[in-house]
Amino acid sequence: MKVSFPYMGNVHHYYKLMKLLGHEVIMPPRPSQRTVDLGVKYAPEFACFPMKVMLGTYLEVIEMGAEVIVSSGGKGPCRAGYYGETQRAILKSLGHDAQLIIVDGPYIGIRKLLKIISIIKGKNSWRRLFQIGTIIYQQMKYMDELEKQIQIMKAHEVRRGDCQRAWNKIVEIFDKEDTKEGLDKAYKLSKELLSSIPLHPVEDHQRIKVGIVGEIYVVMEPSVNLNLEDFLGSRGVETERSHYISEWVEANLIPKSYRKDDFHERIQQKGERFIEIPIGGHAKETMGHIVDYKERGFDGVIHLMPFGCLPELVSQSIMPSVMKDLDMPVLTLAIDEQTAEANVYTRVEAFIDLIKAKKFEHNIKKEEVAFV
Ligand code: SF4
Numbered sequence: 001m002k003v004s005f006p007y008m009g010n011v012h013h014y015y016k017l018m019k020l021l022g023h024e025v026i027m028p029p030r031p032s033q034r035t036v037d038l039g040v041k042y043a044p045e046f047a048c049f050p051m052k053v054m055l056g057t058y059l060e061v062i063e064m065g066a067e068v069i070v071s072s073g074g075k076g077p078c079r080a081g082y083y084g085e086t087q088r089a090i091l092k093s094l095g096h097d098a099q100l101i102i103v104d105g106p107y108i109g110i111r112k113l114l115k116i117i118s119i120i121k122g123k124n125s126w127r128r129l130f131q132i133g134t135i136i137y138q139q140m141k142y143m144d145e146l147e148k149q150i151q152i153m154k155a156h157e158v159r160r161g162d163c164q165r166a167w168n169k170i171v172e173i174f175d176k177e178d179t180k181e182g183l184d185k186a187y188k189l190s191k192e193l194l195s196s197i198p199l200h201p202v203e204d205h206q207r208i209k210v211g212i213v214g215e216i217y218v219v220m221e222p223s224v225n226l227n228l229e230d231f232l233g234s235r236g237v238e239t240e241r242s243h244y245i246s247e248w249v250e251a252n253l254i255p256k257s258y259r260k261d262d263f264h265e266r267i268q269q270k271g272e273r274f275i276e277i278p279i280g281g282h283a284k285e286t287m288g289h290i291v292d293y294k295e296r297g298f299d300g301v302i303h304l305m306p307f308g309c310l311p312e313l314v315s316q317s318i319m320p321s322v323m324k325d326l327d328m329p330v331l332t333l334a335i336d337e338q339t340a341e342a343n344v345y346t347r348v349e350a351f352i353d354l355i356k357a358k359k360f361e362h363n364i365k366k367e368e369v370a371f372v
Contacts, residue, residue, distance in 0.1 A: 001016075001025045001069060001243065002025075002068070003023045003024070003066065003068065003069070004025070004026040004027075004028055004057070004058075004066035004068070004069050005061075005070050006054040006062070007028040007221070007224070008285045009149070009221055010144075010220075011245055012223060013171060013175065014139065014140060016175070017132055017133065017136045018070075018120070021121065021124050021128075024124070024152055026061050028057050028060065029060055031053050031221065031223045034245045035053060035060060036052065036337050037058055038055070039055040039058045041247055042059070042090050042094065043055050043086075044086070046308060048064065048079055048080075048308060049308075049309075049336045050215065050217035050306055051073075051087070052142050053217070053221075054087070054335070055087055055090060058100070059091075059094075066098055067099065067103060068119070069098055069100045070103060070120065070137065071100065071103070072103055073086075073102060078279070078280030078311050080280065084100060087100060117129070119314075121240055121288070135178060135179065139174055140173070140249060141246045142183060143174060144244040144247070146167075146170055147167070147244070151229055151239045151240060153199060154229075154233030154238075155208070155233050159199070160234065161198060162197045163233070163370055166193050167189075169193060173190060174186045178366065182342070208238065208352070208355065209240070209293075209350075210232055210239050210298065210300045210302060211240055211278055211290070211292075211302075212239055212242065212298075212301075212302050212304065213238070213241075213285075213286045213289045213293075213301055213302070213304070214282065214303050214305050214315075215282055215304065215306050217306070218306050218335045219241050219243045219304050220245070221280055224335060226339070226341050226346070228302065232302075232352070235349070237350055237352060242285060247263065266292075267285050270287070270288035270291040270292055271283075271284040271285060271287035272284070273287070273291060274287040276338065278311065279311050280311045282311065282312075283311035283312060286311075286315045289301075290322060294326045294327070294328045295332050298356040299356075299358070300326075300330070301328060301330045303315065303333070304332075304335055304336055305332060305334055305335070306336060307335075315334050316322035329351070329355050331348070331351040333348075
């Protein structure tokens with residue numbers, strides 16, 4: 001079975017799960033202008049931007065021979081609940097018979113879920129599926145942890161590009177491993193690699209930390225958010241995203257009783273201060289993460305929303321009171337096929353200047369008080 005997936009952040013590194021299960025994997029290309037053009041051409045005009053980019057990717061992988069596409073997005077009160085059906089109808093109307101499988105955790109019902117898992121499982125035993133799933137999940141956790149470290153280090157690297165080169169090497173090291181021992185070794189090697197990167201010394205009170213929140217696709221996929229994390233890193237800003245794939249898997253695919261951490265629930269609870277009920281997408285988490293970043297001493301938040309995204313429009317509309325209540329600067333950026341790099345970078349530069357001024361003015365005042 002020739003299987004493919006949408007491209008989102010680092011997720012393509014974990015498609016080896018399908019290889020280990022004996023499927024042929026068609027690696028999706030990184031979203032490009034062509035991907036966006038294809039999605040925009042065939043999706044309804046008012047479809048969400050992530051849906052258009054994913055549709056473009058599906059069309060590209062079908063051209064490359066994909067027979068089955070495994071994706072997510074089948075639940076929720078926003079448009080995500082109808083993504084799969086719409087995309088299926090579009091592919092069919094274009095004469096493609098590739099099967100589109102939507103995986104979205106146990107919420108879709110146990111029968112449907114078992115049916116999907118048995119297609120993915122192929123001829124492997126349940127035990128083998130569990131073993132491979134556990135290994136891939138471990139790899140996600142290791143790589144997400146390393147990436148978080150790199151997002152901090154990038155802001156202070158002496159030679160520009162060292163962290164990116166190290167990340168490329170880390171990806172290579174992990175790609176070769178498919179056992180628990182191999183992953184442990186890869187993690188150790190990666191840690192050593194990172195500790196060899198020279199960094200500018202920086203005092204704790206001089207660090208500028210920005211959280212990136214919003215809809216999962218635009219937060220995680222650098223080709224649609226214009227490599228925002230790299231840009232911020234190059235300006236000396238440490239970043240952390242509200243979405244990492246290991247956390248998504250933990251929150252959506254692992255039953256509550258097996259989870260080691262209740263991080264997702266804690267974030268949701270923190271979000272209830274501003275949005276009480278689930279309204280779809282990641283709006284409640286967006287709020288929860290902003291509260292969390294405030295509690296952890298971050299200096300600002302960049303809120304990414306696909307243009308027209310209903311849940312994030314709600315977040316945006318209450319953002320002024322969130323900023324006031326938390327005393328936290330937030331910059332909202334709407335992303336779609338019209339988004340221009342110069343526009344985004346100019347606004348982000350201005351935002352960085354603002355949070356630096358706020359932080360250092362605050363520090364100066366504190367020092368004055370201490371001196372008095
Ligand atoms: S979260 Fe936003 S972008 Fe995603 S499907 Fe829902 S409305 Fe669309």
